[in-house]
Amino acid sequence: MQHYCEEELKFCQALPKIELHAHLNGSLRDATIRKLAIKRQLDPSLTKLIEKGDRTLSECFKLFDVIHQITTDHETITGIASEVVEDFAADNVRYLELRTTPKTRSEHGMTKRSYTEAVLKGMQEAQGRQRASKGRSIAVRLLLSIDRREDAAAALETVQLAAELQSRGVVGIDLSGNPTLGQWSTWEPALQEARRQGLKITLHAAEVYNPAETEAMLHFRPDRLGHMCCLDERLEALHYSTGIPVELCLSSNIITESVASYPEHHFHPFYSAGHPVILCTDDSGVFSTSLSKEFAIAAQAFQFSRLQLWQISEAAIDHTFLNEEEKQDLRKEFENARLKLQAEKCS
Ligand SMILES: CNc1ncnc2c1ncn2[C@@H]1O[C@H](COP(=O)(O)O)[C@@H](O)[C@H]1O
Numbered sequence: 001m002q003h004y005c006e007e008e009l010k011f012c013q014a015l016p017k018i019e020l021h022a023h024l025n026g027s028l029r030d031a032t033i034r035k036l037a038i039k040r041q042l043d044p045s046l047t048k049l050i051e052k053g054d055r056t057l058s059e060c061f062k063l064f065d066v067i068h069q070i071t072t073d074h075e076t077i078t079g080i081a082s083e084v085v086e087d088f089a090a091d092n093v094r095y096l097e098l099r100t101t102p103k104t105r106s107e108h109g110m111t112k113r114s115y116t117e118a119v120l121k122g123m124q125e126a127q128g129r130q131r132a133s134k135g136r137s138i139a140v141r142l143l144l145s146i147d148r149r150e151d152a153a154a155a156l157e158t159v160q161l162a163a164e165l166q167s168r169g170v171v172g173i174d175l176s177g178n179p180t181l182g183q184w185s186t187w188e189p190a191l192q193e194a195r196r197q198g199l200k201i202t203l204h205a206a207e208v209y210n211p212a213e214t215e216a217m218l219h220f221r222p223d224r225l226g227h228m229c230c231l232d233e234r235l236e237a238l239h240y241s242t243g244i245p246v247e248l249c250l251s252s253n254i255i256t257e258s259v260a261s262y263p264e265h266h267f268h269p270f271y272s273a274g275h276p277v278i279l280c281t282d283d284s285g286v287f288s289t290s291l292s293k294e295f296a297i298a299a300q301a302f303q304f305s306r307l308q309l310w311q312i313s314e315a316a317i318d319h320t321f322l323n324e325e326e327k328q329d330l331r332k333e334f335e336n337a338r339l340k341l342q343a344e345k346c347s
């Protein structure tokens with residue numbers, strides 16, 4: 001069943017957009033996954049796992065482990081980073097905050113640093129190609145993710161790397177991975193260090209019901225939170241009182257069965273209460289979506305007008321990890337896009 005209307009999708013594609021929650025290895029094209037699976041001679045039973053369909057949250061994490069088996073060397077990492085940036089740009093995303101987990105792979109001579117440099121290279125290559133062909137490019141920044149399977153030392157290594165690469169476009173730290181694994185106390189010291197180093201922080205929170213952890217995360221006061229699907233009334237009130245912006249990913253939450261249906265998604269109560277919300281894709285490849293589709297789904301599920309869609313899109317600028325001057329540039333870009341669309345309508 002299609003959860004959006006084609007006419008609305010066209011409008012959402014024309015809308016300039018901001019993507020703040022996208023995992024690199026979750027955003028791969030189908031064709032790229034198939035090509036890499038052949039190249040790496042992936043076991044056919046694993047290739048089958050990659051084929052699209054509904055997947056529970058635990059199946060998703062198995063799938064990420066399979067994708068990680070085919071995105072192993074520096075050249076591939078650079079290639080997928082470049083492709084993902086291109087895909088977001090083609091969807092009229094004007095600013096992308098991409099996130100990825102730096103990986104160590106001794107068999108490929110890969111360290112967390114060399115992995116991250118390969119990603120930065122791919123991002124720059126895509127931007128360079130766009131500038132050459134169109135005279136302008138999507139703006140991109142990188143967040144480094146700590147995987148919940150990592151220990152305190154690995155988390156700190158990622159934070160130190162992010163701090164060293166701030167001048168190269170790394171703006172923050174994300175905590176993600178299977179929400180049923182690990183303990184908040186393991187990563188908190190590294191996240192405190194990230195804050196001391198001037199990095200911004202976003203946490204995957206309440207993807208499953210874990211009130212003690214969610215409360216600890218709220219007390220930590222990250223700059224943004226992701227998901228917040230499984231809250232009780234007390235935590236919901238606490239979250240509202242903090243005013244921390246929340247990255248919401250409709251398709252991801254429905255497909256992984258964290259939320260029962262689109263109209264019941266917590267995007268709407270947060271939005272209606274005036275709490276800062278940002279529509280995001282999470283894993284556009286794994287969930288066969290795009291940011292335009294997520295906007296079109298929101299339009300249908302919550303009966304948003306086009307003006308409301310525009311306002312939701314533009315408001316995300318305030319919650320980026322950019323400085324004020326950079327945010328101002330994006331606001332100007334949105335204004336120019338608005339004028340251009342109006343002129344096209346009148347002509
Ligand atoms: C579906 N909801 C989710 N919840 C939690 N973590 C998720 C996620 N989707 C993706 N990731 C995190 O991102 C990694 C893949 O991209 P990178 O290898 O880092 O580029 C996954 O292994 C997981 O750690």
Ligand SMILES: [Zn+2]
Binds near residue numbers: 021176204226282
């Ligand atoms: Zn995520």
